[in-house]
Amino acid sequence: MLSKIPIDLEKAKKEDINKEILRAGIIAELDAINLYEQMAALTTDENIRKILLDIAKEEKTHVGEFQTMLLRLDKEQEKELEHGKEEVEEITGI
Numbered sequence: 001m002l003s004k005i006p007i008d009l010e011k012a013k014k015e016d017i018n019k020e021i022l023r024a025g026i027i028a029e030l031d032a033i034n035l036y037e038q039m040a041a042l043t044t045d046e047n048i049r050k051i052l053l054d055i056a057k058e059e060k061t062h063v064g065e066f067q068t069m070l071l072r073l074d075k076e077q078e079k080e081l082e083h084g085k086e087e088v089e090e091i092t093g094i
Contacts, residue, residue: 019077022070029062 005024012020033056040052071078088094 019070019074022066022073025066026063026070029059029066032056033059033063 006027007020007024009017009020009024036052036056036059040049040056043049043052071081
């Protein structure tokens with residue numbers, strides 16, 4: 001993504017704008033996690049690797065923050081997330 005919002009927020013319905021902003025935030029954080037973890041895997045400098053992985057971990061917290069806010073606004077998302085968990089448990093037995 002690299003600083004480009006993946007949706008035209010100007011075109012989002014007024015009642016959906018906050019949910020779309022939160023989803024864009026989640027996408028940005030996931031993109032950052034992938035970038036930092038990929039760079040950590042490539043570097044030969046252990047100190048740089050540690051810093052990149054630490055920052056990636058912080059980004060995972062940010063995903064959780066955005067997701068928590070999204071689930072407060074979008075009850076269908078909350079319901080389907082739970083449904084997904086149930087399906088995984090049913091398929092894997094875990």
